[in-house]
Amino acid sequence: MITLNATTESLQAVLSAPVATAEPIANIAYADTPSTGAGGNSIAFNGTTAITLASAPAANTQRCIRTLSIYNADSATITFQIYKAAGAGNFPYHKITLPAGYNASLEGDGGWRITDANGNFLETVQAKQSGSWAVSVTGTVAVTQNGSWTTGRTWALSSSTDSIDVVQGGSWTVAATQSGPWTVQQGGSNWTFNLSQVNAVALGSPSAYGTAPTGNVLGVNAFVTNFPTVYDPLDAPTSLAALALTTTNQTFGTSAAQYINQIIVDLLAVTSTANVTIQIFDGGNNAIYVRGFGVISSATTIYNVIHIDNMRLPLNNAGNPPYAKLANALTSGSVDLTIGFR
Secondary structure, three states, X not given: OOXXXXXXXXXXXXXXXXXXXXXXXXXEEEEEEOOOOEXXXXXXXXXXXXXXXXXXXXXXXXXXXXXXXXXXXXXXXXXXXXXXXXXXXXXXXXXXXXXXXXXXXXXXXXXEEEEOOOOOEEOOOEOOOOOOEEEEOOEEEEEEOOOOOOOOOOOOOOOOOOEEEEEEOOEEEEOOOOOOEOOOOOOXXXXXXXXXXXXXXXXXXXXXXXXXXXXXXXXXXXXXOOOOOOOOOOOOOOEEEEEEEOOOOEEOOOOOOEEEEEEEEEEEEEEOOOEEEEEEEOOOOOXXXXXXXXXXXXXXXXXXXXXXXXXXXXXXXXXXXXXXXEOOOOOEEEEEXXXXXX
């Protein structure tokens, strides 16, 4: 977890080069200890000029970064760096290269998670082999190799500029140590696996949906006739809409079928004589989300109140984009609404 421990420390970010068409968007949420409330920020990058994601905490206070997400809204790949600015020195945390439409998110101690433009999570797997590793392959396997390939030595699989085709008909034993990332790429048609047995037990053939299998199958001898769709409300959003709400309709997204999976409400020094009520409507003018924050008297001001909802709210398109607004006007301050949707 990233923490800011002094009044001279802040969390900043900067791009390695100017963007092509649009600046990336950063969203951050944090909490202070001892508790003085929670805070957050939604901000666009400013080219190669550093931006402040989280300002320094008050004296004798530690500011803990809970979530941080960077969305590449540009049409080209970007490289950004996150660092702590402390007095006259900068202390880098992370440097990440992100293709167009991709999103990088940091959740507490969980590390960075990358999603592509379609919302699919990307993973890097590292394997280290210290002894004999027996791999049984039937058919032909294409392996991309950079440089020379010496049997019984360490492989350098770091580029796709060179390639070698390996035809394997029997048992394949790899007696080598691999210390870096090992990436196997698939090109052309899909791979075909002919798995005939597991643990010396012959397997039956797969069956069509809704029909009972024949022979032995993996797991138990059972089949499913109707399986409901299961949605994960914590799927990373593929798009973000940052709105400063008023009583006027503010559209976001498109008229295509979509759904909301995260809503972040940030009340910034809000004063109102009526309920502070946030409304979100789908493309058919149906209210699908209403959140009220009570009546705030003219003599009372609420500072930096953040509310986060994770959910799955379908946006019935009806040929129109969805929109959000406030039910009543504010006396002062503003309500910032960040909507994550797919």
